[in-house]
Amino acid sequence: MQPNNKFITISDNRNKIQQLLRELVLQPRLNAIKWSTITKQTPNIKIGYPGQHLASLITGMEGERTGARGNDLIDGSEVKSCSRIDQLDSCKECGAPVARLEEECSNCESKNIARKNDSKWLFGVRNEDDLSFLIHGVKRIFLIIGDYSNFDERDFNTLRFQAFEIWPESERNSRFAEIMTNYYRKIYLAHKKKSPTKNPAPKNFWPYQYQFYVCNPIQTFSCIVENANLDPQIKIIHYVDPAEDRSKLPSVVMPPSVLSDQEIKLIFRKAKDEEIAKMIKPELSPQLGKIKNLSVPDKRALLIGVDETLRSYLPLRDTDRIATSTRKYARRSN
Numbered sequence: 001m002q003p004n005n006k007f008i009t010i011s012d013n014r015n016k017i018q019q020l021l022r023e024l025v026l027q028p029r030l031n032a033i034k035w036s037t038i039t040k041q042t043p044n045i046k047i048g049y050p051g052q053h054l055a056s057l058i059t060g061m062e063g064e065r066t067g068a069r070g071n072d073l074i075d076g077s078e079v080k081s082c083s084r085i086d087q088l089d090s091c092k093e094c095g096a097p098v099a100r101l102e103e104e105c106s107n108c109e110s111k112n113i114a115r116k117n118d119s120k121w122l123f124g125v126r127n128e129d130d131l132s133f134l135i136h137g138v139k140r141i142f143l144i145i146g147d148y149s150n151f152d153e154r155d156f157n158t159l160r161f162q163a164f165e166i167w168p169e170s171e172r173n174s175r176f177a178e179i180m181t182n183y184y185r186k187i188y189l190a191h192k193k194k195s196p197t198k199n200p201a202p203k204n205f206w207p208y209q210y211q212f213y214v215c216n217p218i219q220t221f222s223c224i225v226e227n228a229n230l231d232p233q234i235k236i237i238h239y240v241d242p243a244e245d246r247s248k249l250p251s252v253v254m255p256p257s258v259l260s261d262q263e264i265k266l267i268f269r270k271a272k273d274e275e276i277a278k279m280i281k282p283e284l285s286p287q288l289g290k291i292k293n294l295s296v297p298d299k300r301a302l303l304i305g306v307d308e309t310l311r312s313y314l315p316l317r318d319t320d321r322i323a324t325s326t327r328k329y330a331r332r333s334n
Helices: 013-039 048-059 128-137 174-194 210-214 261-270 273-277 282-291 296-302
Strands: 078-083 089-091 121-123 141-148 159-166 203-205 218-226 233-239
Touching: 013 048, 013 218, 013 233, 048 078, 048 141, 048 159, 048 218, 078 121, 128 174, 174 203, 174 210, 261 296, 273 282, 282 296
Parallel strands: 078 141
Antiparallel strands: 121 203, 141 159, 159 218, 218 233
């Protein structure tokens, strides 16, 4: 999980990142918002190629000038981007489409709007060569997402851009290879057998859901854009130096809300006391013996989060109901 320093050739990264976001994402979006009030078309700006530019600046590595046909970064990394910004919403009353910045349905004037927040990363695996390349040939998976940090509060004027890394051949990220292997061999091939002339949908990899967290992704960048719809102001919150060894960085902590009741029980049954104590409120650590006898909702409420150690006790669990694994790994330092 150590980036190859010889490929890190881009400097002054933080300033360049802010400039790129202004010029390739935020200003075009403002122009699209202006024209969408006239044309009634969605102002959604696709993040695919801007995402690759952003990945180069975060990692300090150039691309290979090959578009969709080669490696996205010169070190052999694959870049995947998704955007939940300006998704097209719908009216719950009449079903008509509603733009993200519209407060009521233009068809029936209802304010009962279903706000969408479901964009995801897509992985296409159509044969054994694709699978082998994804889990053995790709140096790292670089995941970029643009979304709303305050979506639940319906704040659509504050944007967030984040980047996460998964290194497929690393022991820490080994669940990623299992998930993709199960998708191809147990989902893709099963659908292909039923309908040989049709290509099954690619693998949906959902941000902030169970599979994402059990892969132990490492966050390398995040920023908030305030007043995004009028006068965007960028604040970089988290930035990892391109040359820093990722194996020494913690992965993203899983929220307890992602877990089922059975998975909460599993953690408290199998994990060591000292492992659980690290992830509950410090003042409650001396009461761990009593905590183990609490109800599942109480146990869930006491957990600050679920770190890599606690996640190692969890099954693979897949929304596609494919094979699961309960293999526990030992974290390595290299």
